[in-house]
Amino acid sequence: MPTQTLPLQIDFPIDLNKIGVAPAYRTQLGAAYLGDSLALLKKLPDESINLVLTSPPFALQREKEYGNQNQANYVQWLSEFATVVYQKLKPDGSFVLDLGGAYEKGKPVRSLYNFRIPIHFCDEIGFFLAEDFYWFNPSKLPSPIEWVNKRKIRAKDSVNTVWWFSKSEFPKSDVTNVLTEYSDRMKKLLDDPEKFYDPKKRPSGHDISANFSKNNGGAIPSNLLQISNSESNSLYLRACKALDIKPHPARFPSKLPEFFIRFLTDPGDVVLDIFAGSNTTGSIADIEKRHWLAFESDRQYLAASSFRFLSDQDSSEDWMEIYQRILFNQPVMIESPNRQLQLFEKLRK
Numbered sequence: 001m002p003t004q005t006l007p008l009q010i011d012f013p014i015d016l017n018k019i020g021v022a023p024a025y026r027t028q029l030g031a032a033y034l035g036d037s038l039a040l041l042k043k044l045p046d047e048s049i050n051l052v053l054t055s056p057p058f059a060l061q062r063e064k065e066y067g068n069q070n071q072a073n074y075v076q077w078l079s080e081f082a083t084v085v086y087q088k089l090k091p092d093g094s095f096v097l098d099l100g101g102a103y104e105k106g107k108p109v110r111s112l113y114n115f116r117i118p119i120h121f122c123d124e125i126g127f128f129l130a131e132d133f134y135w136f137n138p139s140k141l142p143s144p145i146e147w148v149n150k151r152k153i154r155a156k157d158s159v160n161t162v163w164w165f166s167k168s169e170f171p172k173s174d175v176t177n178v179l180t181e182y183s184d185r186m187k188k189l190l191d192d193p194e195k196f197y198d199p200k201k202r203p204s205g206h207d208i209s210a211n212f213s214k215n216n217g218g219a220i221p222s223n224l225l226q227i228s229n230s231e232s233n234s235l236y237l238r239a240c241k242a243l244d245i246k247p248h249p250a251r252f253p254s255k256l257p258e259f260f261i262r263f264l265t266d267p268g269d270v271v272l273d274i275f276a277g278s279n280t281t282g283s284i285a286d287i288e289k290r291h292w293l294a295f296e297s298d299r300q301y302l303a304a305s306s307f308r309f310l311s312d313q314d315s316s317e318d319w320m321e322i323y324q325r326i327l328f329n330q331p332v333m334i335e336s337p338n339r340q341l342q343l344f345e346k347l348r349k
């Protein structure tokens with residue numbers, strides 16, 4: 001039952017019919033499309049997206065199953081996407097790009113590709129580097145095995161660069177939406193400022209006044225994001241296991257998109273992931289009441305990503321039916337936020 005147009009008009013800030021193909025599945029807040037994101041991106045109206053948050057295939061030497069670009073072409077390849085992303089972002093929009101590092105082939109020296117990206121994007125496309133973030137994943141396995149485990153001449157690589165690009169110098173952002181828990185020391189200070197702290201000038205010259213003991217609801221986060229990628233019990237993984245489907249091998253931990261979505265957008269804004277994979281970004285945007293779009297070129301990854309929007313109350317037969325429908329190009333509507341499932345045909349009645 002192939003369809004060409006959207007079956008259902010849902011309040012969405014962008015006219016999705018302009019994309020010209022039906023989404024593989026959608027919720028009340030978002031839509032997931034199968035296809036090459038460069039082609040899909042070009043169909044979007046200019047200046048319509050608040051945040052593009054994504055993790056592209058990395059330029060690894062080791063071939064990953066979803067087809068990585070080789071390092072030499074990588075900057076050029078990614079720039080084609082970034083140039084269109086720039087056009088589609090709102091003037092106060094942001095482009096957040098998670099990029100892992102890599103070694104040069106056969107040598108214990110690092111490739112510079114993930115540093116060339118921000119230089120190229122800012123010099124040639126017009127982006128600003130609003131801030132560089134570093135995602136420290138303590139649960140990352142040691143690699144490359146040759147340099148780290150066997151010869152023991154390099155340390156374990158556990159940090160990804162996450163570049164936050166913006167179209168203007170003052171993109172929409174509010175750090176108070178992502179405050180972190182105060183340290184124990186700060187909690188004690190807030191409980192009893194007089195006893196704990198004697199306001200005075202520090203040797204560094206910083207004047208620590210009594211204002212320092214004001215409770216702002218949490219601490220300002222740093223640009224080092226410590227997030228383990230050790231999720232093992234999500235509905236996505238349980239459904240993949242139950243249906244014997246291989247999960248996506250390079251998923252975001254949900255805390256990563258959660259941080260940037262809360263930090264850089266408001267409810268009702270539009271978040272897009274152009275390399276959606278298992279659509280972690282879309283599912284978190286949905287929970288955070290943002291509209292979302294997901295583009296992914298691999299049909300199986302996209303079909304399985306629908307599990308993120310289903311519920312434990314749905315049976316594994318329901319999960320399989322949805323998966324199969326997406327595989328066979330039959331658009332599916334998943335009702336959210338209460339996650340009740342309704343199939344496309346039922347909605348048309």
Ligand SMILES: C[S@@+](CC[C@H](N)C(=O)[O-])C[C@H]1O[C@@H](n2cnc3c(N)ncnc32)[C@H](O)[C@@H]1O
Pocket residue numbers: 035036037038054055056057058066248250251252253274275276277278279280281295296297298301
């Ligand atoms: C690193 S993974 C993204 C994983 C994702 N962040 C998640 O949480 O599951 C990159 C994805 O980009 C997809 N991809 C590669 N080239 C693409 C293209 N031209 N258009 C759309 N998707 C593409 C791959 O199939 C892969 O699933």
